[in-house]
Amino acid sequence: MQKHALIKIDDKEHTFPVMTGTEGEKAIDARNLRKETGYIFYDQGYGNTGSCESSITYLDGDNGVLRHRGYTIEELAEHSDFPETAYLVIYGELPNAAQRKAFGQLLRENAAIETQMQRIFEGFPKDAPPMAMLSSIVGSLAAHYPQLATNNFEKDLQQFDLAAAMAISKIRTIGAMIYRHNKGLPFVHPKDLPFCNNFLHMMFSEPYQEYAALPEVAKALNLILLMHADHEQNCSTSTMRMVGSSGANLFTSLAAAINALSGPLHGGANTAVMQMLQSIHDENDDGTRFIEAAKGGSKSSRLMGFGHAVYRNFDPRAKIIGQACDVVLKKLGKSDPLLDIAKNLEQAALKDDYFISRKLYPNVDFYSGIIMRALGIPTNMFTVMFAIGRSPGWIANWREVASNPKGRIYRPRQIYVGPVKRAYVPLANRK
Ligand code: SDX
16 A cells, blocks of 8 residues: 655656545645645645545445444434434434433523524524524624633633533524514424424414424424434535634634525525425426536536535435435425426436536435425525534534644645736826
8 A cells, every 4th residue: 555645847756645534545745746846736625635534424425425433324324313413423423312311401491592692683683694693693702701712721621511512402493583573473482302303393372272293294304304414524614624723613603604505605504405396396397497507617606515526426315315305205295396307407417418517416405495395494594503413513513623732724835826026006106
């Protein structure tokens, strides 16, 4: 097995160690490249660059493999639920009965948002975008709980268990409050309920009528959140690590990750998928317009929910969620014309050479909205749901950064292409 990489620059040979991960991934250790050669690697978007060693999630994009701490997403989808998978992603092991009970209790005890913190909503317009509210309010956790957010890794790690459970639980509650705010409805306080049941209660209960989630509904929501728990060094998770690497606390780093997720090429895609499917439905179209526009190559007309920076095969989450759509709709006694449109669109794209040649397949966002809509969750809340699901992954990655004694602040380099040195020109002499 090759232990070193040889790079020849200006007739001089340089060797760099080769790193091998537990799944056989290979990397050239370039930490001394600039010092040894004066050169840097250029890799726009870091698609060929590893920023860290991590033990949380393994992806094999060519074979559509996704594992959390060694457990396949297929097994977790079949046997686990969101809180258990959140525990696994954060702590590295499936919880035993006592650990699961204690974690569930921490989530319950930290579900409420203090009245003073609730006042933040008074400053938001009724129709404020949910993700803009989510990042602001989550960031304010650092203001409301400064004792858990000292920006001192040693101190913050001593209180990590409480801060982590608080973050997961309160992001869920804040999500429900955002929905109520957008509807002009009073907030609903959390109850002593399982995680997803509590979320649905806080979303849909009314003063005159309690909302008690059917088991199928709670199970479907657990699946959706579990599917989003973590996904290696995606844009928002890399942001979490980048901000955390400066020593920033968990809550502040979460606000940054939420902002990164909000972009339409990342977590905003699930909303864009449903808007695309709805347009096809309303125009009684067969999707050809969107497929042809997507082949034009502009980022703004891409086929949303298709393609992935890592998967060059099916996103395993898309397969699982796609299969769950039929089951959930049937159990709820519902049908959704957008599901048939999505399936037809998928079939049409997968036969089109443009998508085949670029290995563009459905990703996690292509079908997730169908299930969320069936649960009564509005489209403008879909990215908030993604954030609730991804919170354990972000937190686990922050913990790896904070607990790495050899960690360094993230500071990528660049290739400067601006003006070379020139003298100052007094205003009077400028054209
Ligand atoms: C998520 O990283 C993660 O793990 C993210 C995520 C997670 O769990 O965190 O999986 C969640 O963000 C899923 C992706 C959600 N986004 C979308 O569905 C938006 C649509 N997809 C694309 O914008 C795109 O596929 C990306 C952003 C997801 C990936 O972009 P890449 O890897 O940078 O792809 P690229 O821009 O290099 O594209 C390669 C080619 C280009 O064509 P050519 O220049 O070679 O002619 O494929 C084309 C692109 O134009 N292309 C698409 C396309 N995606 C890529 N063309 C039409 N429709 C698309 N969806």
